[in-house]
Amino acid sequence: MPEQTTRLAVRKTYKLFIGGRFPRSESGRTYLVHDTNVALASRKDIRDAVVAARAAAPAWSGATAYHRGQILYRAAEMLEGRRDEFIALECGADDVDAAVDRWVWYAGWSDKVAQVYGNANPVAGPYFNLTAPEPTGVVGVVAPDDSPLLGLVSVVAPAIVTGNTVVVLAAENAPLPAVTLAEVLATSDVPGGVVNILTGRVTETGGWLASHADVNALDLTGVTDPALAAALEQTAAQTLTRVRRPPGLPVDWHADPGVGRMTWLLETKTVWHPKGV
Amino acid sequence: MPTFEYAPAPESRAVVDIRPWYGLFIDGGFVESAEGDAFKSVNPASEEVLAEVAEAGAADVDAAVRAARSAYQTVWGRMPGRERAKYLFRIARIIAERSRELAVLESLDNGKPIRESRDVDIPQVAAHFFYYAGWADKLGYAGFGGDPRPVGVAGQVIPWNFPLLMLAWKIAPALACGNTVVLKPGETTPLSALRFAEICQQADLPAGVVNIVPGAGATGAAVVNHADVDKVAFTGSTEVGRQIAASVAGTRKRVTLELGGKAANIVFDDAPIDQAVEGIVNGIFFNQGHVCCAGSRLLVQESVYDEVLASLKRRMATLRVGDPLDKNTDIGAINSSAQLERIRTLSDIGAAEGAEPWSPPCELPERGYWFAPTIFTGVTQAHRIAREEIFGPVLSVLTFRTPAEAVEKANNTPYGLSAGIWTEKGSRILSVADKLRAGVVWANTFNKFDPTSPFGGYKESGYGREGGRHGLEAYLSGADHA
The missing domain is CATH 3.40.605.10 (Aldehyde Dehydrogenase; Chain A, domain 1)
Structure with missing residues (x-):
């Protein structure tokens, strides 16, 4: 018998990323994307992801800003290392490079955003009055489908750099870069649960994310159907979840993103501290 | 006295x-x-x-x-x-x-x-x-x-x-x-x-x-x-x-x-009690309690509970309720009959659920809308008067033993507008303020406002x-x- 000369590749199973682990959907379902079976997330997966995100929140928001910056920079290093893999997923070399640079950019913001967005206020009284930003909490994100890696990084990095934790619904028709990004995060010291990535259909899971009382903010950037966006915003209103609507115009993901994607996910706390002897 | x-x-x-x-x-x-x-x-x-x-x-x-x-x-x-x-x-x-x-x-x-x-x-x-x-x-x-x-x-x-x-x-x-x-x-x-x-x-x-x-x-x-x-x-x-x-x-x-809000006003055992009592009174009776950031949940450390309560009652007995235009008046009229009704309803529920109301002897005018300053003791976190905004001169009193318990109780609300901390220890102010999920935290004061100071909730x-x-x-x- 002749010796086999070509090696059979080991395929990757594309799964969800919840609490630092890679489970299949509890529903046991998948959907087909480019001949690949991708996990089809369910309501219970949403619930598990929100639980994981909430559980991760105290330690992540309590970590020093310096520490979060180190970890995000590490994610950029890991992403750079998988450059070829993302290019093979048709992300485009320019986009992959820009995604790496964006991680680096946001990593550097970790210990600066509070200085830019906070204030010492000169109140008329014997108080040291300090306004400091704090993370909003658990953020639900519908990732954009027009830029499955750079767009994804551009919505996730600004949310977590300040101490929020996220539940991301990956781009429905281009979920493979998102799952691969999960592998990047899983190997870059990002604590389990800080970023949770679900693949599937926004029409099925978006409503569960919007209505979940333990979700503090909802980023609808990737929702392309205006009626669905309005319905999700209405649902979120019942728990006064902060909502970022889909952009009015197509986004240039290569442009300078500004600080808005960080600051909308910050609450400010103002402390009146007495002065006295 | x-x-x-x-x-x-x-x-x-x-x-x-x-x-x-x-x-x-x-x-x-x-x-x-x-x-x-x-x-x-x-x-x-x-x-x-x-x-x-x-x-x-x-x-x-x-x-x-x-x-x-x-x-x-x-x-x-x-x-x-x-x-x-x-x-x-x-x-x-x-x-x-x-x-x-x-x-x-x-x-x-x-x-x-x-x-x-x-x-x-x-x-x-x-x-x-x-x-x-x-x-x-x-x-x-x-x-x-x-x-x-x-x-x-x-x-x-x-x-x-x-x-x-x-x-x-x-x-x-x-x-x-x-x-x-x-x-x-x-x-x-x-x-x-x-x-x-x-x-x-x-x-x-x-x-x-x-x-x-x-x-x-x-x-x-x-x-x-x-x-x-x-x-x-x-x-x-x-x-x-x-x-x-x-x-x-x-x-x-x-x-x-x-x-809305349901702010916790937290009194630690090292707080200057007289000053804290003034702050408690200002926190809940300022503007008849018609304040979204009112300190409507008093959290007192158990070891000073008796002392704080006695002092608070003494102070409340000197509050003057009546003509809003009188310069000596501390507590004016409830803004409307509808609001008075809401305050009465929630107060009645507080009593029905087992909390104990107390008001100082207080003569209310015959005409107009009035509600005597009231505190409820024996309140638990499950009571409606500890969870719902009353928007009136009604204070729910709860107790705690450790700072961690105070923070947990303070944050145990869907609201997050404001909070108060009373302690002599500056480091404790900052550490507790850090953990409170509220947009404004007053330390050794309450209901202070300033145009330069942002206001708003979590x-x-x-x-x-x-x-x-x-x-x-x-x-x-x-x-x-x-």
Whole structure:
């Protein structure tokens, strides 16, 4: 018998990323994307992801800003290392490079955003009055489908750099870069649960994310159907979840993103501290 | 304890000339409502009708929004910031000049003690306009983009608890940033807003920049839902806040909501007890407890519980309830019969659920709406009076043993507007403040406000900030806002 000369590749199973682990959907379902079976997330997966995100929140928001910056920079290093893999997923070399640079950019913001967005206020009284930003909490994100890696990084990095934790619904028709990004995060010291990535259909899971009382903010950037966006915003209103609507115009993901994607996910706390002897 | 008798010391109401009828303020002038609807504004301390006020319907709101749009496009939106600033400085000065009249009017229409309207509300109103006036020509330095632009027409709906102060919080930053406004005052307290309209005339503010549309919920809904409103700002109940958040879904309208609260006021065992008791009293009885950030849940460390309670009761026995215009009055009238009903209902529920009410001996006037200052002891976190906003002079007292337990109880609420900490230890203030999920934390004080200090809540207390540099953000459209 002749010796086999070509090696059979080991395929990757594309799964969800919840609490630092890679489970299949509890529903046991998948959907087909480019001949690949991708996990089809369910309501219970949403619930598990929100639980994981909430559980991760105290330690992540309590970590020093310096520490979060180190970890995000590490994610950029890991992403750079998988450059070829993302290019093979048709992300485009320019986009992959820009995604790496964006991680680096946001990593550097970790210990600066509070200085830019906070204030010492000169109140008329014997108080040291300090306004400091704090993370909003658990953020639900519908990732954009027009830029499955750079767009994804551009919505996730600004949310977590300040101490929020996220539940991301990956781009429905281009979920493979998102799952691969999960592998990047899983190997870059990002604590389990800080970023949770679900693949599937926004029409099925978006409503569960919007209505979940333990979700503090909802980023609808990737929702392309205006009626669905309005319905999700209405649902979120019942728990006064902060909502970022889909952009009015197509986004240039290569442009300078500004600080808005960080600051909308910050609450400010103002402390009146007495002065006295 | 000696009791001191006070002779009545009423502020003269002769400084205010209240007309029998007020129109809507649209496009620089007072007009009748299109449908001819009107409602009466009542002095809650006497049930006397103060004036009849035109009620804005949908057509009136539409006219107001059109006036605001036109003023935005032709005058205010393109006026150099330094000129807008001077108008706002002028308004701030007129408010200070007419402060006595405004204070008396506010106490008459709202029921709050003259001591508070004179010493807190009106000075804060003038200070707020003065503060934001200075921003109008410095917006490029505010950190919201190098070339910040106004949003457009702001639809603003405010409550009845601080009628003129809430107006100032809404209008001052909006105008400073170059927006024009349509504002609906609280339905039981429209008079100071209409007096403010006269001040706009006196300041020669261009027509249409400020429009005042009195009315009830339907008028507010017309303002919020008007298609040509770019920005909605609301202060009021969490319930209405939810409705507003839902009703703007799918639009491009920007929204800020300042909603309810159930603030914890935490007294640690090392706190200066007398000072803390003053703060507890101020926290819950200021403005009859009609304060969204009121310290309505007192959390006392167990080891000082008896001492704090005894001192609090002693202090409460000296509170003077009665004529809002009397300069010695500490607690005025409940703003309306509807609010009185709500306070009574929740109080009754508190007693029915097993908490123990206590009020000092207290003679309430026969006419008007009154509620004696009340504390409930034996309250648990499951009691409705510990969870729901009462918006009245009713305090729920709970206890804790460790700082961790205090933080956990303080945060155990869907709200997150404010909190108080009483301790002599500065490091404890900062460490506990760090852990509280609330937008404003007062340490060894309570219910302090300042134009430079941002105010607003976490969680179901709403979103957005009013006051300070942060207060500009809602009224500017920079590059950062998608």
